[in-house]
Amino acid sequence: MTDTPATIGQQLDALGLAVDLAPGERVLEATVTLVTGGDGAAEQHRPMRLPRQEPGSTPVPNPVERRIVTVVAEGQQISEEQRRRVVAWLTANGIDPHLVATGAAITIECRMHGDQVGRQIIGYTEYYKNANGQREINWKTRDGALTFERWVVQEVPLEPDPTWQGWPAWHAEVSARKAAREGGADK
Known part of the structure; x- marks a missing residue:
């Protein structure tokens, strides 16, 4: 007698996946990340959105825009007042400002659905701390502390x-600088 392999649904049931649905309701969509394996090895697969979209069902170009706001650019010099504001904002969002790498960029990213802003995440470079709470040297480059990119959901917006x-004032300033450069080139 041969055993029939369990379906994915049966395997999910065996893992304890249970959702109480009201009478007449059904699952319309799901995102599943499978981790498969055996004999001590495991593989995590890319998340799958079900039901799968058919080719051509999403407009091209896709109308959802990715928006990146640069809070502090890489290498940007900021005033003491700006530093205090950024530190207060990072702290309000649960980020230890002492772990944010000096001179690295800080951004806020989201997806725009028309004029609707999606979930906003703060991106920054964080110093890695060892078990003793000390910054670890980057042993590959040996030119500073070991860092990694970190993303945190923004709970408190930056004013x-x-x-x-x-x-309008920014454009006027740029135009004035351009005119001054072009005027200086004629002499």
Whole structure:
């Protein structure tokens, strides 16, 4: 007698996956990440969204936009007031500012669905701490501390810079600098 392999549904049931649905409800969509294995080895597969979308069902270009706001650019010099504001914002979002790598970029990323902002995540470079709580040297490059990229959901938004005067003022300043350069080139 041969054993019939268990279906994925039967295997998920055996793992304890249970969802109480109201009468008349059914699962319309699911995202599944499978980890398969045997004999002590395991493999994590890419998440699958079910039901799968048919080719051509998403418009091209896709209307969902990815938005990246640069809070501090890599190598950017900031004032003491700006530093205090960024430190307070990082702290309010559960990030230890002492672990944020000096001179590295800090960004806020999200997806835009038209004018609707999706989940916002803060991206930054964090110093790695060893078991003693000390920064670890990057043994590969030997030119500084070991760092890694970190992403945290933004819970508290960063207020606009109080010195920001808006895009019209920025464009006027850029135009004035360009005119000054071009005017200086004629002489």
